[in-house]
Amino acid sequence: MRRLGGAAAATAGSAAVLLLLLLAxxxxxxxxxxxPLAIDPSAAFRPPSADHWLGTDESGRDTYSRVVHGARESLLIGAAATGIGLGLALLLGVPAGLGAGGGPTGRRLDFGIGRILEVLFSLPGLLLALVFIAFAGPGVGTAVVAVGLGTAPGYARIVRAQVAALRTSGMIEAAVVLGRSPARILLRHLxxxxxxxxxxxxxxGLGQAVVWASALSFLGLGAPPPAPEWGAMLSAGRIYLGIAWWLTVFPGLAIVLVAAASTVLGRSLQRRTVGA
Structure with missing residues (x-):
């Protein structure tokens, strides 16, 4: 009971953190x-205080305001990248799942897509994103597509497995017997x-996408400075780590909070789905 209560409290806390970040x-x-972009050179490198809760940076910009505004760019990049990853997963996983166990054409399609996924899986996701950026060039839009491309193979494998299992289920067979069209079966049931x-x-994966997007910005391949993006703030603040620790600590904590909260909430949803 105590363990269940602790898990419920962790889930509620994670949901509250994500809601607060969504509000930000x-x-x-x-x-x-x-x-977040207003500079005040006379207020540069001020430590956390009542006036500036998380201190100021080298240009006198308020770190707290930049972290808050950074939630928009970081979460937007993470959510968009996750959406792209899911879209690519559907494009690859659904045809492969429908072809598995079907006729010769379907099996060849499943085999071909399977080999594509194996090639993509041979590269770590972040490395795959870096390879894409090397060809497409740096930038926020490129970073979004790159992170989405890096997450797509994992989602595609799961989609393929789910579709392959459902296509022979009693629910789908009943829909076929009732004369439902293939398009309706796909969209309404499968x-x-x-x-x-x-x-x-x-x-x-949302937390992972935010971490990857922040890593790309940290390397100078995502949001350009002085954008209030957490990875870019980490990159700018590391130069002054010895004299202004708050410039890296607080953006780093924001990234950790998103990753931890999304992981805890995702695990909770996963347990409920399995339990159901």
Whole structure:
């Protein structure tokens, strides 16, 4: 009972953290007292205080306001990348799952897509993103697509497995007997049931996508400075780590909070899905 209570408290806390971050992303001006891009050289490198809760950076910009405004860019990049990963997973996983166990053409399609996924899996996700950026060039849009491309193979394998299992289920066979069209069976029965576990994993993947996007910005391949993006803030602050520790600690804590909260919430949803 104590363990269940602790898990429920952790889930509630994680949901509260993500809701707070979502609020910061949607209406940052309600939480941040300063313009994240307004410079004040006379206030540079001020430590955390009552006036500047998380201190100021080398240009006198308020770190707290920049962290709050950074939630919008970081979460937007993470969510968009996760959406791209899921979209690519559907494009690859659904045809492969439908072809598995079917006729010769379907089996060849499944085999071909399987080999593509194996090639993508041979590269770590972040390395795959870096390879894409090497060809497409740096930038926020490129980083979003790159992170989405890096997460797609894992989602595609799960989609393929779910579709392959459902296509021979009693529910689908009953829909065929009732004369439902293939398009209706796909849209009304197959995809909703196949996407459930994938969407749960996407909650876990959101934190990973934010971490990867921040890593790309840290390397100078994502959001350019002086954008209030957590990875870019980490990159700028590391130069002054010896004299202004708050410039790296607080953006880093924000990244950790997103990753931890999405992981805890995703695990909880995963347990409930398995239990159901």
């Amino acid at each position: 992303a949607l209406v940052p001006h309600l939480l941040a007292p300063f313009d 995809l909703p049931n196949a996407l459930g576990p994938v969407l749960v994993l996407a909650t876990l």
